[in-house]
Amino acid sequence: MQSVSAENPEFIRATRISYDTIADAYAERFSDWLGVHPTDRALLGAFAELVTARGGGPVADIGCGPGQVSAALDVLGVPVFGVDLSPRMVELARRAHPGLRFHVGSMTSLDLPNETLGGIVALYSVIHVPDGHLPTVFAEFHRVLVPGGHVLLGFQSGSPEGDEEHLHLTERFGHEISLDYFWHTPDAVAAHLAKADLQLQTRVLREPAGEEKRPRAFVLARKRP
DSSP: OOOOOSSSOHHHHHHHHHHHHHHHHHHHHHOOGGGSOHHHHHHHHHHHHHHHHTTOOOEEEETOTTSHHHHHHHHTTOOEEEEESOHHHHHHHHHHOTTSEEEEOBTTBOOSOTTOEEEEEEESOGGGSOGGGHHHHHHHHHHHEEEEEEEEEEEEOOOTTOTTOEEEEEEETTEEEEEEEEOOOHHHHHHHHHHTTEEEEEEEEEOOOTTOOSOEEEEEEEEOO
16 A cells, blocks of 8 residues: 555545545446536537647546546547546546546646646546645646646535535445545635646636536636747
């Protein structure tokens, strides 16, 4: 078992173990990107258009899970690969999308050279990152993006009043886990992005739909060209 350190904090270890445990059930439940809200698809399409307009370049789908977002970007003509903490999730993504590349990694320490990505998409993965670790994550995003590269974040939103900012689950899909969720507000995320020198481009907040219980926030930012 890996030791807990500044490079490998406890929340990363717990998130990895939890998603390894529920990976198969999660993949079965969330494998259909076409079932996602039209607003989400539209924003992903806008991100793809922006990346393509500035010459493409590889895009990293950070927290890719079973690969459904990577597959959607591939259909849109974006060169994409997936990164996930969970080895089991990566295994399932490779099996479902054999034409795409997936590997195990952490958004807090990306195994990528400086200024190599045309874009980063991280949908519903920063929800497992405590607020105090977001500066590390966004500094990594800034490091690996080319000048002018874009990042699209999606996450369940917290409230401006800060109530119920944190949820700890000990069970999901009938499996015992230890998984923390952190409900960041769009303003807080935008502020962290600005400190990392990632310029805010778009901020969207939509109301819950269907079985969703919290508003969905999307933030699009760009590294200075």
